Amino acid sequence: MNIGKIITDRRKSLGLTQQALAEKLNISFQAVSKWENGTSYPDVTILPMLATTLKVSIDSLLGYSLQSLTEYDKRYDMEGYYWGLSPNHLCYEIMRLKPPTTPYKVLDIGCGEGKDAVFLARNGYNVTAFDISEQGLSKARELADHCGVKIDFFKADIRDFRLEADFDIIFSSGVFHYIPQEQRKSVIDSLKIHTAANGINVINVFVRKPFIPLPPDIEEGEIAAGDWKSGELLTYYYDWLFRKNEERIFDCNSSGVPHKHCMDVIIAEKI
Numbered sequence: 001m002n003i004g005k006i007i008t009d010r011r012k013s014l015g016l017t018q019q020a021l022a023e024k025l026n027i028s029f030q031a032v033s034k035w036e037n038g039t040s041y042p043d044v045t046i047l048p049m050l051a052t053t054l055k056v057s058i059d060s061l062l063g064y065s066l067q068s069l070t071e072y073d074k075r076y077d078m079e080g081y082y083w084g085l086s087p088n089h090l091c092y093e094i095m096r097l098k099p100p101t102t103p104y105k106v107l108d109i110g111c112g113e114g115k116d117a118v119f120l121a122r123n124g125y126n127v128t129a130f131d132i133s134e135q136g137l138s139k140a141r142e143l144a145d146h147c148g149v150k151i152d153f154f155k156a157d158i159r160d161f162r163l164e165a166d167f168d169i170i171f172s173s174g175v176f177h178y179i180p181q182e183q184r185k186s187v188i189d190s191l192k193i194h195t196a197a198n199g200i201n202v203i204n205v206f207v208r209k210p211f212i213p214l215p216p217d218i219e220e221g222e223i224a225a226g227d228w229k230s231g232e233l234l235t236y237y238y239d240w241l242f243r244k245n246e247e248r249i250f251d252c253n254s255s256g257v258p259h260k261h262c263m264d265v266i267i268a269e270k271i
């Protein structure tokens with residue numbers, strides 16, 4: 001996230017000097033200069049006025065909506081729900097291991113159109129969920145409203161997002177294959193640190209097997225991230241207790257061409 005560069009580009013394209021921008025915001029030009037050279041960030045309280053002055057949304061200022069539509073934005077732009085509305089079977093495992101007798105805090109990473117987040121919220125969990133797809137999030141918010149549950153949905157990219165709060169349950173389905181090899185350890189370490197004592201991480205990831213051909217609709221993001229090796233997910237959780245550790249092969253017909261996937265699934269508990 002390079003806010004400084006975005007501010008510089010927007011300021012220049014509006015023909016403003018650093019001094020002129022500073023005057024509009026009623027701050028010193030040194031403050032603007034520091035943002036632009038990356039030695040400080042604008043305070044959150046000034047973001048609305050800064051975004052208005054630079055004629056961009058706060059999202060754009062923070063570097064989010066500069067991204068083009070994701071593949072999933074296009075997939076989710078349809079009537080109905082691309083992934084249907086039935087919850088992932090792992091949600092039932094969550095309920096078995098951590099029944100919502102207290103409102104456990106759940107984080108759903110890459111929540112898509114929100115079917116699992118909404119299911120868990122309806123069952124009494126306190127759910128936070130994010131995805132990189134604005135289109136998915138907007139459908140997820142609609143679904144939550146329709147079902148009368150409150151969920152903290154927001155847009156973020158797992159590759160550069162770092163948690164600040166702790167969660168009892170961190171859940172992610174069909175997303176980890178987008179994390180590049182070199183970032184996997186730091187992303188997962190952050191999830192582990194922000195899991196409460198006796199909390200669980202419930203994760204699945206596609207893994208490559210030499211005897212299964214590449215899926216016909218494999219995405220660039222997945223190729224760029226590099227293959228996940230069978231068992232690799234497990235290694236990041238070697239110091240936790242495995243409640244589930246499974247590898248399964250299943251048929252898929254996405255893109256209309258029948259093919260197979262291999263997926264590793266873990267439920268690991270922080271003891």
Ligand SMILES: C[S@@+](CC[C@H](N)C(=O)[O-])C[C@H]1O[C@@H](n2cnc3c(N)ncnc32)[C@H](O)[C@@H]1O
Binds near residue numbers: 116130175178
């Ligand atoms: C296979 S879908 C799974 C959606 C949801 N978990 C479900 O099972 O219904 C993958 C999701 O990951 C999201 N995604 C892809 N890359 C991401 C990233 N870098 N950060 C956050 N979400 C991402 C996509 O937008 C998409 O919604």
